[in-house]
Amino acid sequence: MVDSNKPQGPEDHSRRKFIRNSGIAVGGIVVGGALGSLIPTKQKDKDQSNAEKPINYNDALMFFTMEQFQTTEAATERIFPEDELGPGAKGLGVAYYIDHQLAGPWGMNAKDYMEGPAYNAEATQGTQTLMRRADVFAIGLKGLDDYSNKKYENKFTELTAEEQDDVLQVFDVAKEFKLSGATTKQFFELLRSMTIEGAYSDPLYGGNKNMAGWKMRDFPGSQMGYTEAIMNKEFVKIEPQSLREHMG
Amino acid sequence: MANELPKVPVVIVGMGWAGGIIASELTKAGIEVVGLERGKERKTSDYYMVHDELRYALRYEMMKDLSKETLTFRNTEKMRALPMRTYGTFLDGTGVGGAGSHWNGQNYRFLPYDFEIASKTVEKYGKNKIPDGMALQDWGITYDELEPYYDKYEKMAGISGEEVPIYGKRSAPYPTKPMLKTPVLEMFEKATKKLGYNPYMVPSANLSENYTNPDGIARGACQYCAFCERFGCEYGAKADPIVTVLPVAEKTGKLDLRTHANVIEILHDGNKASGVRYVNPVTREEFIQPADVVVLSSYVFNNVKLLLASNLGKAYDSKTGQGVIGKNYAYQITGESSLGFFKDKFNLYAGAGALGMEIPEYTGDNFDHTDLDFIHGAGIRMFQYGNRPISNNFVPDGTATWGKEFKQTSIKYANSWLKVAVQGASMPWRTNYLDLDPTYKDTYGVPLLRMTYDYTEQDHNLTKYMAKQTAPIMEEMGAEIIETTGSLEPLDVAPYINTHNTGGVIMGEDPATSAVNSYLQMWDAENVFVAGASAFPHNSSFNPTGTLGALSYRSAEGIEKYLKNGGSLV
Numbered sequence: 001m002v003d004s005n006k007p008q009g010p011e012d013h014s015r016r017k018f019i020r021n022s023g024i025a026v027g028g029i030v031v032g033g034a035l036g037s038l039i040p041t042k043q044k045d046k047d048q049s050n051a052e053k054p055i056n057y058n059d060a061l062m063f064f065t066m067e068q069f070q071t072t073e074a075a076t077e078r079i080f081p082e083d084e085l086g087p088g089a090k091g092l093g094v095a096y097y098i099d100h101q102l103a104g105p106w107g108m109n110a111k112d113y114m115e116g117p118a119y120n121a122e123a124t125q126g127t128q129t130l131m132r133r134a135d136v137f138a139i140g141l142k143g144l145d146d147y148s149n150k151k152y153e154n155k156f157t158e159l160t161a162e163e164q165d166d167v168l169q170v171f172d173v174a175k176e177f178k179l180s181g182a183t184t185k186q187f188f189e190l191l192r193s194m195t196i197e198g199a200y201s202d203p204l205y206g207g208n209k210n211m212a213g214w215k216m217r218d219f220p221g222s223q224m225g226y227t228e229a230i231m232n233k234e235f236v237k238i239e240p241q242s243l244r245e246h247m248g
Numbered sequence: 249m250a251n252e253l254p255k256v257p258v259v260i261v262g263m264g265w266a267g268g269i270i271a272s273e274l275t276k277a278g279i280e281v282v283g284l285e286r287g288k289e290r291k292t293s294d295y296y297m298v299h300d301e302l303r304y305a306l307r308y309e310m311m312k313d314l315s316k317e318t319l320t321f322r323n324t325e326k327m328r329a330l331p332m333r334t335y336g337t338f339l340d341g342t343g344v345g346g347a348g349s350h351w352n353g354q355n356y357r358f359l360p361y362d363f364e365i366a367s368k369t370v371e372k373y374g375k376n377k378i379p380d381g382m383a384l385q386d387w388g389i390t391y392d393e394l395e396p397y398y399d400k401y402e403k404m405a406g407i408s409g410e411e412v413p414i415y416g417k418r419s420a421p422y423p424t425k426p427m428l429k430t431p432v433l434e435m436f437e438k439a440t441k442k443l444g445y446n447p448y449m450v451p452s453a454n455l456s457e458n459y460t461n462p463d464g465i466a467r468g469a470c471q472y473c474a475f476c477e478r479f480g481c482e483y484g485a486k487a488d489p490i491v492t493v494l495p496v497a498e499k500t501g502k503l504d505l506r507t508h509a510n511v512i513e514i515l516h517d518g519n520k521a522s523g524v525r526y527v528n529p530v531t532r533e534e535f536i537q538p539a540d541v542v543v544l545s546s547y548v549f550n551n552v553k554l555l556l557a558s559n560l561g562k563a564y565d566s567k568t569g570q571g572v573i574g575k576n577y578a579y580q581i582t583g584e585s586s587l588g589f590f591k592d593k594f595n596l597y598a599g600a601g602a603l604g605m606e607i608p609e610y611t612g613d614n615f616d617h618t619d620l621d622f623i624h625g626a627g628i629r630m631f632q633y634g635n636r637p638i639s640n641n642f643v644p645d646g647t648a649t650w651g652k653e654f655k656q657t658s659i660k661y662a663n664s665w666l667k668v669a670v671q672g673a674s675m676p677w678r679t680n681y682l683d684l685d686p687t688y689k690d691t692y693g694v695p696l697l698r699m700t701y702d703y704t705e706q707d708h709n710l711t712k713y714m715a716k717q718t719a720p721i722m723e724e725m726g727a728e729i730i731e732t733t734g735s736l737e738p739l740d741v742a743p744y745i746n747t748h749n750t751g752g753v754i755m756g757e758d759p760a761t762s763a764v765n766s767y768l769q770m771w772d773a774e775n776v777f778v779a780g781a782s783a784f785p786h787n788s789s790f791n792p793t794g795t796l797g798a799l800s801y802r803s804a805e806g807i808e809k810y811l812k813n814g815g816s817l818v
Contacts, residue, residue, distance in 0.1 A: 225471025226598030
């Protein structure tokens with residue numbers, strides 16, 4: 001039994017490891033390797049080696065299942081990969097960013113006109129779908145696995161980088177494969193735009209970890225002004241600052 | 249049941265630039281005014297966390313809530329109009345300050361040519377120069393008549409700029425000096441001068457220096473922080489009704505500004521209005537506000553929608569060309585540009601909304617149109633807005649749109665691209681108009697506004713001509729790679745273009761062809777004034793706010809006269 005009053009902390013790592021290795025009781029239900037396999041080992045190892053590093057409590061999920069999160073992490077990393085310039089989507093926390101966005105008003109299309117009737121639009125009339133972004137995203141993620149299974153007999157996260165690129169390419173072009181209620185292109189555009197957002201929005205949203213996205217492109221974030229730098233003929237590099245720094 | 253409130257002299261619908269200016273002028277004259285604003289209250293301290301590209305630029309923090317109200321769109325009458333479900337080609341403001349809070353601050357005057365465009369075109373080029381279907385008409389006012397109001401508006405807002413000899417004569421210089429001429433603007437200046445042009449610093453409502461206006465309002469200079477368009481200015485350096493005209497009105501004690509007051513109907517008997525009906529969008533309580541004078545200043549779209557939904561004024565009929573409400577809807581033509589990728593790295597993270605230069609030679613009728621297949625012209629310009637990182641990932645054609653190549657190329661050019669862009673005038677056409685949608689409704693049960701609009705031969709020809717002029721400038725500036733866009737696709741409501749919508753309740757000399765006179769007083773209901781760019785019979789190539797501001801000052805004067813003497817003002 002899980003004791004909900006028990007303080008949570010480093011002890012959890014051994015518990016995770018235990019579940020992973022033996023596939024035993026979680027909340028009184030015996031589970032097998034399916035749950036165990038979702039618990040990331042890498043993070044556990046990192047946590048152990050940096051025991052003093054403060055935990056970012058924001059790095060948890062409010063919308064995705066663990067599987068959806070991992071598929072998102074893998075797909076966004078192909079869109080914005082780690083390279084010699086710096087971290088990719090995974091290192092920037094883009095999948096956390098997307099999770100948090102889809103859980104909120106953006107994912108629920110709160111400020112969009114969602115009244116019927118829905119008709120097929122001409123190319124100039126914008127999106128007419130009454131599906132919410134969160135639903136399009138979930139269906140798209142399932143589609144990535146369905147297509148990967150069909151073509152490579154494996155789920156998306158298990159494919160090689162080249163195979164993942166191939167699947168994403170098919171989704172981008174949107175000819176070969178159909179999702180229910182949405183095109184793969186609709187999903188892919190959402191995935192692509194949210195990846196860029198997660199890489200470059202203020203770290204308060206869960207992505208752009210340590211402002212590393214901004215640092216790669218020498219963007220100084222939120223500064224009070226540039227009356228001097230703007231007149232300089234040479235490029236002036238300014239250490240970035242996030243909105244957190246305005247909180248005092 | 250609607251709660252009926254005590255009658256007031258003036259009720260104003262919408263507290264943006266037009267409503268704010270009119271409220272300020274009337275209350276200074278001692279007149280009691282009720283200001284109704286559908287959105288929320290705003291003050292500069294709300295912008296403490298404003299340097300947030302995601303929230304303001306991509307989640308449209310300051311824009312109208314489309315879930316409550318949008319418009320439907322089609323290019324031609326043959327299409328079924330469908331709602332713009334998400335943003336969006338144009339971004340309607342909401343809240344106190346309206347679009348005057350989230351604008352860039354590019355603040356021009358129109359040309360003398362604009363106000364008499366139909367007569368001047370016929371005079372110079374003959375009747376045949378105006379093609380069949382183009383609904384060109386004079387404004388019922390001349391530049392010289394409007395000049396004192398431009399001057400008043402510019403002094404209130406503290407516009408920064410420098411005189412352009414070939415534009416309309418000014419009675420006074422700009423109240424503040426031009427913005428900083430940054431190194432990239434110097435490149436544009438040098439290149440255009442070499443090509444024989446006379447570039448000028450774009451007139452700006454982002455203050456270039458500290459300034460105190462005639463109302464005694466003191467504001468500090470722009471800090472070039474790069475968060476202007478779609479953002480509010482935490483310094484109050486960008487002229488915004490909330491830091492200029494509204495504090496003046498509030499100080500008189502004569503302005504009763506009610507937020508969360510969404511007007512859904514003008515009450516009238518066919519000749520005169522008796523007041524308005526409004527709903528609080530949060531609580532859904534309903535009120536009736538009786539008034540002697542009703543002022544509509546709720547943006548182009550809402551002004552037209554309210555008149556049509558309230559059945560006030562004669563609705564435009566595209567088949568007969570009769571009627572006026574909804575007629576002469578125009579936009580601005582911005583399909584053409586040259587994008588240049590450079591080897592050098594510039595400080596492009598810094599900028600301001602109205603930090604730019606433009607050449608005047610291709611505006612209005614300042615170049616000969618005898619052998620050209622279009623009229624009017626465009627501003628060819630370059631701005632340094634500040635490249636915020638989510639929205640500025642330009643890569644040369646042929647580059648992958650995702651993956652390692654995209655990442656590396658977009659980062660390489662993050663501070664190394666410049667754009668010479670064109671903003672062209674938009675002429676009115678009989679087939680481009682606004683009316684009510686037969687199918688879709690807003691959250692209050694009122695039909696949505698329906699837009700029928702597409703670019704015409706005039707627009708395509710203007711685009712082709714102007715695009716040709718941008719590439720040599722970019723070449724002269726020394727770009728490594730140049731990409732020129734020279735064609736217009738049909739108007740598409742999905743990507744952002746601009747929010748320079750005009751027309752629908754146009755001004756003029758003749759009640760048969762216009763809805764309001766030169767005081768923006770309705771021909772069909774003398775106690776109703778309709779302010780805003782809805783009054784423009786066509787749209788020039790210049791950003792509309794300066795002209796909207798000048799007309800609002802004139803309209804305020806007219807309302808004052810009307811309250812004293814009654815009757816038609818012309």
